[in-house]
Amino acid sequence: MNDLDIAEVARRSGVPASTIRFYEEKGLVASIGRRGARRLFDPEILQRLALIALGRAAGFSLDEIAQMFAPDGRPRIGRDRLQAKANELDGRIRRLQAMRDGLRHAAECAAPSHLECPKFQRILRLAGDGRLSPRGARSKPAP
Incomplete structure (x- = not known):
């Protein structure tokens, strides 16, 4: 068996x-x-x-x-779904690269503190606006 x-x-x-x-x-x-x-x-x-x-x-x-499996158990993954996920990952990669670059800059910045660094301030604004979240936008509360 x-x-x-x-x-x-x-x-x-x-x-x-x-x-x-x-x-x-x-x-x-x-x-x-x-x-x-x-x-x-x-x-x-x-x-x-x-x-x-x-x-x-x-x-x-x-x-x-x-949802990516047919009733018979075989995979049925729509190419459009794969493309959409790839596009989502591209956006996440761009945000992570920007975050990495900003953090490296803040670590090496000549400003007396991170809070006085203009680039670090920009990262804080982006984070406060929700633009560094996984989906790239702050979750809106339900009405």
Whole structure:
């Protein structure tokens, strides 16, 4: 039998059994039965867990990742969705590079203190405006 119990899936994938159970509750993975008290999975779960890990690393939420699988369990990731996420990452990279450059400047600035450094003041204004947040804009409170 090629089925994998949850301990073997955890060992091979590096994903803790508790996370696998959580993913099962969220509908991201499905066990195919049990051997005693242990869940059994098709070996293809390893690829699915890798896809989930890749999606998480790219910044997709678990709900977004769940929508990227067809009812038969096969991936169905729209290219437009991938392009939008790549564009979002480009924006995040630009903000992080600007932050890095500003912090390096502040560390080397000749001003007596960071608060007297014009470039550091600009970073503070951007942060205060919410333009350094992951999405690039301050969250607006609900009406």
